[in-house]
Each structure stands twice: as C-alpha cells, then as structure tokens.
Amino acid sequence: MPDVKHFDTEQVLTAVERLFWRQGVASTGIQDIVSVTGLSRSSLYSTFGGKDELYLAALRHYLDERSRPMLDRLVADGRGLPAITAFFDRLIRLRCSGEHARWGCLVSNAHTGDPDPQVRKVLDQHHDALSTAFRSSLLAAHGLGQLSAGDDVDATAEMLTLLAYGVNLRSRSGVRRATLQSGVMAALAPLAKKTRCTAEARGHDLSG
Amino acid sequence: MPDVKHFDTEQVLTAVERLFWRQGVASTGIQDIVSVTGLSRSSLYSTFGGKDELYLAALRHYLDERSRPMLDRLVADGRGLPAITAFFDRLIRLRCSGEHARWGCLVSNAHTGDPDPQVRKVLDQHHDALSTAFRSSLLAAHGLGQLSAGDDVDATAEMLTLLAYGVNLRSRSGVRRATLQSGVMAALAPLAKKTRCTAEARGHDLSG
DNA sequence: CTTATCTTGGATCAGTCGTTCCAAGATAAG
C-alpha cells in the first residue's frame, strides 16, 4: 500500500509561517523554505501546491494559532476596559520581546503589496474579528458603567483597531516597548468615565 | 562637448516613486521602471545607480514632495487641536480618494521587509518628523487651553503617530473613508478639555 | 516475500531578476 508522508504538516506550516512573517512573502523564496523545512520541492508542491497556496495556508495557520487565541481571550475577559488594556499589554509584549520581536504581525504585514482575492478575504475576515472583539469588550465596559457618556462604541472600536495596526507596523522599527505602551495608554485612559473630571479615574496602567 | 541628459530627473523620480508606492519594492522590477519611464537601463543605472539607490532616491523624493509639506502645514497651523483634526482629515482624504487611493503611505509600506541601514535611517527620520509635528501642535493646543488636565503631550503624540500609521496601513484594504474618520475622531474628541463634562465641548468634526 | 501506491531527492525547466557592457547616437566647443 502507499507510502505515508515523512514529515509533520503542522511543523512545516509553522516554519513557513515564521519565514513569511519575518521576511515577507516577496523576499522568501522556495529555496528558503526548502532549506528551513528540510523537505524537498516534490513534497512541498504535492502537499501544499504552489507558493501562493502555501502563503495562504501559512496565513490561515497564523490566524488559527496566533491571532484567534488572542481575540478569544479578549472576548472571554469580561472586565471591560481592563480587558482591553490587558490585550494591548500582551500585544506590545509579543511585538517587542521574545523570539518574534520586531516581526510585526503577519496579517498587518500582508497589507503591503496587492494580495489576490483569497488573501484579501482572509485579511478582511481578520479585521472583522478584531473589530468585533473590541466592540464586544467595549459593550461589556459600557454595561459595567466604565465608559464616558459620549463614547461611541463603533467609532471607539475602529480607533482601537487602527491603534493595533499602528502598534503592529511600528513595532517592526524596533521602537521601545515603553513608547508603545504610553501611546496606547494615551488612547485608553480618556475612555474611562471621569466622574469628577479627576485623573485617578483614568488609572489603567499598562505595566500592571 | 558632452551630450546632455535626454530626460527630466524629477519626472523619472516621480514615476519611480509611484511604482514603488503602489506595488512595493519587491514587486517592482527594473523592467517595470524601464517600461513606465521610457528610458533605458543605461540611463537608469548611470544616473541613479542600482535598484536600492533608486528606491532610496524615490523614498527621499516622497518625503520631500509628499510627507514634509503635510507636516509643515500641520506645524504652521497654530490652531491646536483643530489643526490636528484638519491634518487627519487631509490624510484620510488622500488615502481613500484620488489617484493614490488605497496606495497607503510609501514610508509606512516600507516598514514591512527588512530595510538596509540607509532606508532604516530615512524611516526613523520620518517618524521623528511626524512625532515632532504632533508634539508641536499639542503644545500649541496646551497653550491655548484646549487640552484636558491629564493629557500627556509626549504620550498623546505617540498615540497620534500610531493612529496615522494605522490609517496608512488600513487604507490599503479599501476601508470606507467615513470609517477611518470616525475612528480618528474617537481618538481626538476625548483630548479636548471638557469643562463641564458635556459633549459639545468635544465638537471637532472631521467632516468640516 | 511481492506488489501497488505514494513520497522523496534532485536534475531540470523556461522565465525573470538586477546588472553590465559596448557600439551607435547626440551634443556643443573649437
């Protein structure tokens, strides 16, 4: 009976994801993938198809393994504003330290260069998921009476989305973590309800 | 005596800038540049050098012709917060409509892929210029008594920078202009001093 | 074991990459 694959698809996809993530699609050649994964062109093409389909698979893998867990955790955290603060804290930590420091976000990086329709669709899905997660947390914050009177949930969610894209993009330039933290805090702090227009009501500390 | 160039350097640089801007560096070949500019490889290489130097020249051209004028206008506008609002209004209009719609920002786009030291330096310079311009406007706003008591100028400037990067990146996905406007407004409105915690004091309308 | 079926290594493909080179063309001083 037939032979079976001599490698683990999951491991290969992770390695390819890392390659595309760090160097970008255009700068990553099939040869790079062959070198890193150790498998041959035959296996690569018979398993995943061409480079475009491989990129798409890596993108979906990133969403499943990296992006979605972050968003699920944000939505599951019912604390409202502190949940959002904690989300950005984790995001900035991931972007500025550890093995993926200065790699940005694979999805954000994909926004440069004109993606084919399938990739475009994945990017849009990711954006919807991110935006929806923010809306969910903001609604929770509203329910908990944390928001200022004039805060528009949809507009604020869009603002947070822009902020996340900004963090992702700018983290590639090696900006200091504290700089990103203060920038995000400057956006989050004014959201909190200011009962007597005092400053301590804004106290969402990213370093917490 | 020697022959003179048969083309206008400025025009060529503009065309090259447009190519890199729209398609990215990695996706733009020398052949594309030859086709668009109409001049030959000889002229190209003897005038600008290789592709890397051509990209650097295009980047600097973009900064001089596109970026710096925007920032100069922001700094020159002494109105404080309304100046910042007007800046983002212009930015979003440029990113979402006209001939450069959905092209993003050449400098922001450059953040994906690992730039050589010279490019990196240009990117850092651009970021400093942007951040400094925001700080300048925020200081003006502070002097005019427009800011809330707890607003930190440096942190807020960083926040606005992240927001601008977010707008640039996200505009490439073809997001609606109104969506970006509402997102930016959600970040700008809370900055304004709220004397009696009322909403009308926040009235910086992007559609103005 | 045999054997059918899939996988694998690696040669190979045509095409494109950025770059170089040189003869032919253009220019303007003498």
Next chain:
DNA sequence: CTTATCTTGGAACGACTGATCCAAGATAAG
C-alpha cells in the same frame, strides 16, 4: 566641419525565480 565626451538603445550576463518531472526509495496490505 571635426572632435571629444557624454548619453542612449539594446544585447547579453550569470544568478535566481517558481515550478515540473521522473527515477529511486519507502511503505504496508496481501
């Protein structure tokens, strides 16, 4: 005009691109 000097068109380069192909190897049911 001649002539020195630069520019230009276009052929050509080797290296690399993504992709294909096939014989050899691996697997497991019979």
